[in-house]
Amino acid sequence: MDCLLNKFWCVGCLIWLTSINFGYAQSPVWKEMKQLYPDESGVFLERDKVITLEAKGDSVTATAQVTERILFLKDRPDNATDMHVYGSHFQDIENIQAATSVWEKSKYKDIPLGGLTRQREDDASIFFDDSYFYRLSFPATHEGNQAYWSYTEKYRDARFISPYYFQDFLSQRKGLFVIRVPKGISIKWQVFNDPEKYIQFRQYEKSGFAHYEWKVENVPAIKNEEQSPRYSYFVPVVVAQVTEVKSNNKTVPVLSNLTDLHRWYFKTINPIDEEPTSQLIEMAKQIVDEGDAEIEKVRKVFYWVQDNVRYVAFEDGMRGLVPHKPSYVLEKRYGDCKDMASLIIGLLKSLGIKSYYTWIGTRDIAYQYSTVPSPAVDNHMIATYIDEGNNYFFLDGTSNHTQLTFPSSMIQGKEAFIALGTDKFEVKKVPEMPAMVNQKIDTVTLSIQHNTLLGKGKAYLTGYQKVFASYAFNKTVESRQKENVESWLKKGSNKFILNNYAIHNLTAKDNPLILDYDFSINDYITYVGSEIYINLNLYKLYYNQLVKLDRKVPVENDYRFSVQETYELKIPEGYEIEYLPPNASIQSDVINFSVTYRKMDSAVLMNFNLENNVLLMPSSQFEEWNKVVKVLSQSYKESIIFKKKTS
Numbered sequence: 013m014d015c016l017l018n019k020f021w022c023v024g025c026l027i028w029l030t031s032i033n034f035g036y037a038q039s040p041v042w043k044e045m046k047q048l049y050p051d052e053s054g055v056f057l058e059r060d061k062v063i064t065l066e067a068k069g070d071s072v073t074a075t076a077q078v079t080e081r082i083l084f085l086k087d088r089p090d091n092a093t094d095m096h097v098y099g100s101h102f103q104d105i106e107n108i109q110a111a112t113s114v115w116e117k118s119k120y121k122d123i124p125l126g127g128l129t130r131q132r133e134d135d136a137s138i139f140f141d142d143s144y145f146y147r148l149s150f151p152a153t154h155e156g157n158q159a160y161w162s163y164t165e166k167y168r169d170a171r172f173i174s175p176y177y178f179q180d181f182l183s184q185r186k187g188l189f190v191i192r193v194p195k196g197i198s199i200k201w202q203v204f205n206d207p208e209k210y211i212q213f214r215q216y217e218k219s220g221f222a223h224y225e226w227k228v229e230n231v232p233a234i235k236n237e238e239q240s241p242r243y244s245y246f247v248p249v250v251v252a253q254v255t256e257v258k259s260n261n262k263t264v265p266v267l268s269n270l271t272d273l274h275r276w277y278f279k280t281i282n283p284i285d286e287e288p289t290s291q292l293i294e295m296a297k298q299i300v301d302e303g304d305a306e307i308e309k310v311r312k313v314f315y316w317v318q319d320n321v322r323y324v325a326f327e328d329g330m331r332g333l334v335p336h337k338p339s340y341v342l343e344k345r346y347g348d349c350k351d352m353a354s355l356i357i358g359l360l361k362s363l364g365i366k367s368y369y370t371w372i373g374t375r376d377i378a379y380q381y382s383t384v385p386s387p388a389v390d391n392h393m394i395a396t397y398i399d400e401g402n403n404y405f406f407l408d409g410t411s412n413h414t415q416l417t418f419p420s421s422m423i424q425g426k427e428a429f430i431a432l433g434t435d436k437f438e439v440k441k442v443p444e445m446p447a448m449v450n451q452k453i454d455t456v457t458l459s460i461q462h463n464t465l466l467g468k469g470k471a472y473l474t475g476y477q478k479v480f481a482s483y484a485f486n487k488t489v490e491s492r493q494k495e496n497v498e499s500w501l502k503k504g505s506n507k508f509i510l511n512n513y514a515i516h517n518l519t520a521k522d523n524p525l526i527l528d529y530d531f532s533i534n535d536y537i538t539y540v541g542s543e544i545y546i547n548l549n550l551y552k553l554y555y556n557q558l559v560k561l562d563r564k565v566p567v568e569n570d571y572r573f574s575v576q577e578t579y580e581l582k583i584p585e586g587y588e589i590e591y592l593p594p595n596a597s598i599q600s601d602v603i604n605f606s607v608t609y610r611k612m613d614s615a616v617l618m619n620f621n622l623e624n625n626v627l628l629m630p631s632s633q634f635e636e637w638n639k640v641v642k643v644l645s646q647s648y649k650e651s652i653i654f655k656k657k658t659s
Contacts, residue, residue, distance in 0.1 A: 056184040074167035110161035196258040206248040244378035288362035296362040352409025413482040447572040450475035476571040503550035504533040542656040577620040593650030
């Protein structure tokens with residue numbers, strides 16, 4: 013009977029919740045926010061985080077109280093009906109509460125969310141994972157109602173305090189970030205990405221704590237843009253660090269500089285610095301050949317790890333920071349970035365070659381060690397080898413198809429934090445690879461058959477062009493592989509048909525990837541009376557791709573690259589050239605391109621070259637980009653005209 017009554021109560025409650033719509037008698041706060049944000053689906057009324065630091069002997073812990081409240085300005089706004097609160101070994105979540113506040117009879121009435129339980133992320137790429145989340149599914153997310161949630165974060169180590177971002181998917185009426193610092197603890201902080209000066213700072217004493225307070229008002233929502241970098245590049249943020257703590261009448265450094273960071277990080281790798289085992293020594297001997305130069309041994313060990321160790325992420329407690337020993341990784345043949353670095357270093361050590369554990373952040377993170385000596389800078393580990401000529405080789409075992417002389421594309425331009433010894437380290441900037449080493453060189457012979465354009469080509473891919481293509485082509489079923497190859501070679505129109513193809517050097521990391529292929533494009537030829545029109549701009553890269561000048565966010569590419577396209581079109585029998593398009597070219601800091609046309613004995617030769625020199629393009633270069641793209645797009649409209657010969 014009780015179960016039946018509960019069912020009736022739940023159904024009645026559901027009908028009541030889903031029928032609520034207070035569009036006719038809204039709250040004063042709704043009226044005010046609707047005027048301020050008339051086109052938005054919701055707004056953060058408050059978004060606060062207050063962190064309290066506490067000394068625990070020589071270390072510092074932190075407790076954060078988080079409170080957030082959203083007002084719905086439209087029914088069921090995107091991204092605001094379901095929220096996730098994340099925790100992990102280093103950042104535990106407690107005391108979570110959430111409710112929908114419903115406007116009824118001139119006041120808000122709370123509908124608490126019950127049954128909040130921890131859930132695990134279902135990520136096949138992560139083998140051991142201690143992270144979890146609470147899912148907050150708010151009922152009655154109608155216009156005028158509010159969603160509210162609060163919780164406590166417990167940091168086992170204050171060095172893991174995250175950067176605090178003052179912008180989100182909805183606009184913010186008010187936002188607050190506070191760090192409460194007791195006597196005996198010192199901090200430092202920096203503000204990034206705040207040209208509009210949204211963030212206002214003040215410092216004051218209260219209840220025996222120094223309060224560091226940053227607040228914002230009327231911050232607009234983040235606007236999603238194509239090819240946007242991660243938030244750390246453009247969202248206003250405060251990055252705070254605990255620098256030292258006084259304990260037992262002495263000052264203990266925490267994270268005041270790179271020396272402190274190295275001292276802490278080195279503790280995570282020192283225990284795994286084992287003498288080479290017999291298994292490591294034997295495997296190293298199998299990988300290299302007698303008489304190999306040292307650089308050749310490094311190459312073979314690096315490639316062997318890339319090819320023989322399966323990437324599996326570990327995010328389980330300290331395993332998120334500490335690598336396994338090289339012998340363990342060799343035995344298991346799987347591991348994360350730290351484990352792959354460990355095995356590379358262990359195998360090279362077995363050969364008498366020095367290499368070094370290296371922490372680094374991918375390009376997902378904007379910060380560098382030289383400005384932020386903190387774990388907020390990194391999310392990755394590699395090995396570094398330095399040869400006798402002081403040339404640095406950044407060995408990323410997770411980047412399967414990357415050759416020895418290239419860093420992985422995701423760490424270009426980032427600072428590498430290299431552990432050279434117990435008390436010795438180096439910060440070295442990883443190079444950004446120029447466009448001309450990431451080439452696509454495509455040479456095609458063409459002929460006209462009625463309305464169809466027939467072609468036979470050979471394409472060479474080098475550098476990151478090869479790396480990205482190899483990921484797409486390798487270990488895929490035949491039908492999917494053909495689809496992927498076609499996406500790299502597609503030309504002319506959506507009627508492009510890849511008839512045959514062959515791939516060469518897919519696993520030969522130091523050689524160009526070669527594609528031999530033939531194709532057809534139906535209905536590509538235009539006949540007008542005695543004339544034939546054909547546009548040889550078969551690969552219209554960046555056609556009309558202008559950047560909006562009011563865009564606030566930089567434009568990001570995975571890598572700089574160059575394209576060289578050569579088309580040799582046989583002149584149709586009985587026809588002669590009536591019109592060849594003019595040559596065109598332009599040079600700039602963002603794109604260089606040139607196109608030339610030349611008559612040969614029985615053919616027309618077109619050469620097209622383009623260099624994209626953009627890795628991260630700021631708004632100051634948008635006008636220059638658009639200027640080049642307009643000239644480039646105009647050149648794409650040009651067609652060759654053949655005219656039937658007169659007898």
